[in-house]
Amino acid sequence: MTIDIAATALVEIRMTTDQQRGTMLEPVVGAFARLRNDLRPLERFGDLEVQFVEPPATGRALPGEVAHAARAIVRSAVLAFVDSGAARRVRIQWDCDGLNLLIGIRDDGAGDLSHHDDSLRPIAERVSALDGEFAVSSTPGWGSLLEVRLPLDPPNEPEPLEDVVALSHREREVLRLVVSGARNSEIGSQLDISNNTVKFHVSNLLRKAGARSRAELGALTR
Known part of the structure; x- marks a missing residue:
């Protein structure tokens, strides 16, 4: 229990020190590498196995705000899986279709998460703030899948x-x-x-x- 608390705390500290926002661009591979570093404490000190599926190296660079939100979304999801106590393996995948960052997070837990789960509320709020889409699908006994789409361009301002x-x-x-x-x-x-x-x-x-x-x-x- 002590190890789990310490590992979770380390991840949360990473979250509070991530300042990559604004108009600064981050290469998608570099942003994903930072995410791996953020989650390393859970791998090193916890019982959770984290599998990473690298985004394409040719993927479009991410606006700082999107990169920051994407890392925070994944960290929140992983912590939600850890808190559930049933997940032993998490698979994280990023992809880019040129217009959106596509995030997939799958666990092997109880499969009882839903879009309205309180632990996922921070994710829904972040996705909504960036005009993205968020979906959760669960299969009892087989785990849950979180899918997120984050636009890389800000929405057009409505004309007066x-x-x-x-x-x-x-x-x-x-x-x-x-x-x-x-x-x-x-x-x-x-x-x-x-x-x-x-x-x-x-x-x-x-x-x-x-x-x-x-x-x-x-x-x-x-």
């Missing part, structure tokens, strides 16, 4: 509503005031138009944006 919807000059003025929280009477006063005209423009804005309320229109605009 005013750039994708054709609006007149007056509609743009009304939209700006709606987003600011102004009421129809205040909008009419500032633009020197009647209340009915304001309602007409607001109705057109809702229709063009596909919004159901002023609040939704404001959210789409922002």
Whole structure:
């Protein structure tokens, strides 16, 4: 028990000292080698056998944030397997399809893990933060498989509503005031138009944006 606690602690220390984030790029092979070093204490001092399937040497370099998250995801998964007490062997595989880093982590444990398991919540949160995909499949008595897809490029920022919807000059003025929280009477006063005209423009804005309320229109605009 003491050895397991110490080995787990060493891995967690590695996690807290990994600062490879931001725009810095890491060769995929180098990032995988760092992962092997991170997990070495579990191999050396624990009863867990860790098998590594190397990524292709020609794989695309990983953004620092993706490399950091990928290592943290694997470490969290391995620790979850260790904590379950049933796993004796873990197989870790990285691959790259040019657009995504593909991670596979398989154990030979009880096969009772699910996507909603509390021990896997940190993994799900990291994957979601990077707009990736996370799947868990388990077979009782045969172990569990965790599959993760992490995009190597950040998601495209949505275009501003005013750039994708054709609006007149007056509609743009009304939209700006709606987003600011102004009421129809205040909008009419500032633009020197009647209340009915304001309602007409607001109705057109809702229709063009596909919004159901002023609040939704404001959210789409922002």
